[in-house]
Amino acid sequence: MNSNFSFKAVIFDMDGVITKTALTHAAAWKKMFDEYLLKREKEHGEPFAEFTHAADYLPYVDGKPRYKGVQSFLDSRAIQIPFGDPSDSPGTETVCGLGNQKNIAFNEVLENEGVEVYPSTIALINELKKAGIKLGVASSSKNCKPVLERVDLLHIFDARVDGVVSAELDLHGKPEPDIFTTACDIFGVKYAQAIVVEDAVSGVQAGKKGKFGLTIGIARENNRIELEENGADLVVEDLEEIGGIKGLNDLFLKFNQETTGNKII
Ligand code: BG6
Ligand code: MG
Numbered sequence: 001m002n003s004n005f006s007f008k009a010v011i012f013d014m015d016g017v018i019t020k021t022a023l024t025h026a027a028a029w030k031k032m033f034d035e036y037l038l039k040r041e042k043e044h045g046e047p048f049a050e051f052t053h054a055a056d057y058l059p060y061v062d063g064k065p066r067y068k069g070v071q072s073f074l075d076s077r078a079i080q081i082p083f084g085d086p087s088d089s090p091g092t093e094t095v096c097g098l099g100n101q102k103n104i105a106f107n108e109v110l111e112n113e114g115v116e117v118y119p120s121t122i123a124l125i126n127e128l129k130k131a132g133i134k135l136g137v138a139s140s141s142k143n144c145k146p147v148l149e150r151v152d153l154l155h156i157f158d159a160r161v162d163g164v165v166s167a168e169l170d171l172h173g174k175p176e177p178d179i180f181t182t183a184c185d186i187f188g189v190k191y192a193q194a195i196v197v198e199d200a201v202s203g204v205q206a207g208k209k210g211k212f213g214l215t216i217g218i219a220r221e222n223n224r225i226e227l228e229e230n231g232a233d234l235v236v237e238d239l240e241e242i243g244g245i246k247g248l249n250d251l252f253l254k255f256n257q258e259t260t261g262n263k264i265i
Contacts, residue, residue, distance in 0.1 A: 005133065007193055007194065011138050011183045013200065014147065018125075020116040024110060053221075056076070058223060063174050064173055064200075065166065066099040066142065068173050081095060103143075115147055135157050139163065142162065144162035145160065162179075174205070191210055191213070193213055196214070214252050
C-alpha cells in the first residue's frame, strides 16, 4: 500500500494547520487577558499593557495546552496567582479559571462563525489517506474533536491525541513531544519515519525534541524565522508549496540524506 513512500505516518497539528481556528483562539485569549489585565490595573494599580499577538500570543500561548498557555503568559509578566483546578468556574482568579473563561469566548466565536479549513491541507490529507499512510492529529486543544466534527474530518484520522486525551493519559503538552510520539506509538511507526506538520513555535520545538523524520513549519503569521530557529526542518507558508505526496516524499528523503547521510527505509 504505502511501500512507494519512505515515510509511514504524517501527524498534523489542527489549529492553523487543518482548520483556520488559530486566529479564533488568539482573539479569545486577547479578550480574556485584556479584561484580566484591566482588572489588575483597577485593583492593584498595575499599568495596563495589552496582550499582543506578536509579543505575547505567539511566543507564550500558541500551540500549548490551555493552562500551560495561561501560566506561561502570566510568568512572562511576573504575575503570580494560584493554579486552581480545572473545575474552577470561568473567571475565577486562578490559572484554570482564566483558561476556562477564555474557553467561553472561544466557543462563542465558534458558534457564531463556524469553522473553515485550509483546502491545500485537506487535499494533501486525502492523497495520503488514499496511499495508505497513517494519519494523526496531535492538538493541544480540548476542542479538537468538536472542531473536526464540524467540518466532518474526524473519521479521516487513524489517531487523535488532543487536549482531552492528553489529560486522560497525563501527557506533557507541547513543547514536549509526547502527543506526537503517542500517535506514532499507536501506529507502531518509528519516530524517524513520521512527519510532523505544525504552525506554532511550541509545536516545532516538540517536533525537534521528538527527533521525527521531518518537521514542517507553516508560517501563517509571517514567522518563518521563529519556526526555523525553533526546530522546523523546513518552513512553507502553505502546504500547497509541498507538491503533494510525491513532493513530500522527495523532501523527506532529501532532508534525511542531507542531515544523516542515511537512507530511511
Ligand atoms: C492550541 C492552540 O491548538 O490549543 C492554542 O494553538 C490553544 O491557541 C490551545 O490555546 C488550547 O486549546 P483549548 O481549546 O483546549 O483551550
Ligand atoms: Mg497550531
